[in-house]
Amino acid sequence: MLLELLTKRYPGMRAWLTQRLTGLVMAIYSVLALLRFFILQPESYEAWLSFFQPIWWRIASLLFWLALSLHAWLGIRDVFKDYVPNYGLQMVLQKILLALLWIYLAWAGWLMLA
Amino acid sequence: MKFSIYRFNPDVDKKPYMQDYDVLLEDSDQMLLDALLRIKDLDDSLSLRKSCREGVCGSDSMNINGKNGLACITKLSDLEEPVVLRPMPGLPVIRDLVVDMTQFFENYNSVKPYLVNNDPAPEIERLQSPEDRAKLDGLYECILCGACTTSCPSFWWNPDKFVGPAGLMQAYRFMVDSRDQALDERLENLEEPDRLYRCHNIMNCVEVCPKKLNPNAAIANIKDLKFEQARESKLKDKKKIEIKAI
Numbered sequence: 001m002l003l004e005l006l007t008k009r010y011p012g013m014r015a016w017l018t019q020r021l022t023g024l025v026m027a028i029y030s031v032l033a034l035l036r037f038f039i040l041q042p043e044s045y046e047a048w049l050s051f052f053q054p055i056w057w058r059i060a061s062l063l064f065w066l067a068l069s070l071h072a073w074l075g076i077r078d079v080f081k082d083y084v085p086n087y088g089l090q091m092v093l094q095k096i097l098l099a100l101l102w103i104y105l106a107w108a109g110w111l112m113l114a
Numbered sequence: 115m116k117f118s119i120y121r122f123n124p125d126v127d128k129k130p131y132m133q134d135y136d137v138l139l140e141d142s143d144q145m146l147l148d149a150l151l152r153i154k155d156l157d158d159s160l161s162l163r164k165s166c167r168e169g170v171c172g173s174d175s176m177n178i179n180g181k182n183g184l185a186c187i188t189k190l191s192d193l194e195e196p197v198v199l200r201p202m203p204g205l206p207v208i209r210d211l212v213v214d215m216t217q218f219f220e221n222y223n224s225v226k227p228y229l230v231n232n233d234p235a236p237e238i239e240r241l242q243s244p245e246d247r248a249k250l251d252g253l254y255e256c257i258l259c260g261a262c263t264t265s266c267p268s269f270w271w272n273p274d275k276f277v278g279p280a281g282l283m284q285a286y287r288f289m290v291d292s293r294d295q296a297l298d299e300r301l302e303n304l305e306e307p308d309r310l311y312r313c314h315n316i317m318n319c320v321e322v323c324p325k326k327l328n329p330n331a332a333i334a335n336i337k338d339l340k341f342e343q344a345r346e347s348k349l350k351d352k353k354k355i356e357i358k359a360i
Contacts, residue, residue, distance in 0.1 A: 004344045012307040013340050081308075082271040 022067035065108035116196035172259030182261035225285035230296035246292035253287035262319035275308035279319035279329030
């Protein structure tokens with residue numbers, strides 16, 4: 001049913017639900033990250049590298065970035081809709097935001113999977 | 115008692131200004147509306163709307179010391195001086211405290227705030243069980259004063275798109291009415307991204323409602339109905355597939 005609500009048939013619900021689901025993904029990742037941080041206590045560069053060594057953690061981190069990007073896209077797009085009444089400028093800002101988010105996401109992907 | 119009141123007469127004034135009043139009230143003047151009428155006796159150029167003077171018609175809604183409310187049920191003893199009165203925010207000012215509520219009512223009308231029932235009208239009224247009737251409590255009492263909608267930043271920024279708390283609460287009021295037959299259409303009517311989902315739950319609407327209603331809960335309930343609708347439409351699709359297979 002959740003997948004149904006994420007289809008084009010429900011454009012309003014799709015954006016709203018995506019923001020909630022990505023928020024949930026980020027919350028779960030944050031708790032896990034804090035737990036791992038307190039257990040492993042990476043105090044050196046090597047320890048920090050090994051913190052990100054397990055492939056499952058890299059995938060989880062990438063998932064987090066994906067969720068963050070989607071969440072930020074929907075949230076900041078809303079802020080632009082509210083505070084930038086000029087439609088042309090709004091579109092330009094949206095495109096800049098989209099480009100930035102893609103760059104960050106690609107960067108995160110490169111860091112996690114390279 | 116001291117008042118500072120927003121004044122603007124588009125025929126005369128280039129821009130709005132605040133005018134101070136110091137009025138001597140009588141013991142019988144208990145509510146803000148009493149004081150406003152006292153001021154109007156002194157200065158009849160002051161414009162405001164009023165009608166029932168008991169919180170039923172919703173005409174005298176205004177911004178009172180920064181918070182929307184009805185002048186007729188706001189106690190003078192609860193107000194800090196000088197009492198700052200402005201028109202409700204987010205709507206064009208016609209004059210002084212009178213705003214143009216066209217957009218508000220357009221949004222309200224857009225949710226079809228009436229029963230849709232295609233069955234032939236019965237000889238007597240369309241009956242409801244006490245349980246079904248109880249579902250309308252906390253919804254039907256809305257007096258459309260506009261205090262909630264004009265407190266909502268989502269409405270300020272997108273008045274032509276976001277329906278606003280008052281309109282959405284009335285949309286829900288008809289969605290849960292057991293006599294109504296247009297639930298799917300009503301939900302689809304709100305599916306456009308900005309009509310319902312611009313609500314960010316900041317609860318200004320709940321805080322200001324002079325009738326102590328909760329438009330925010332109604333908005334959340336509409337989203338729940340959306341979930342149910344999706345579940346049911348999936349079941350229907352499944353049935354269609356099963357029938358085809360047979």
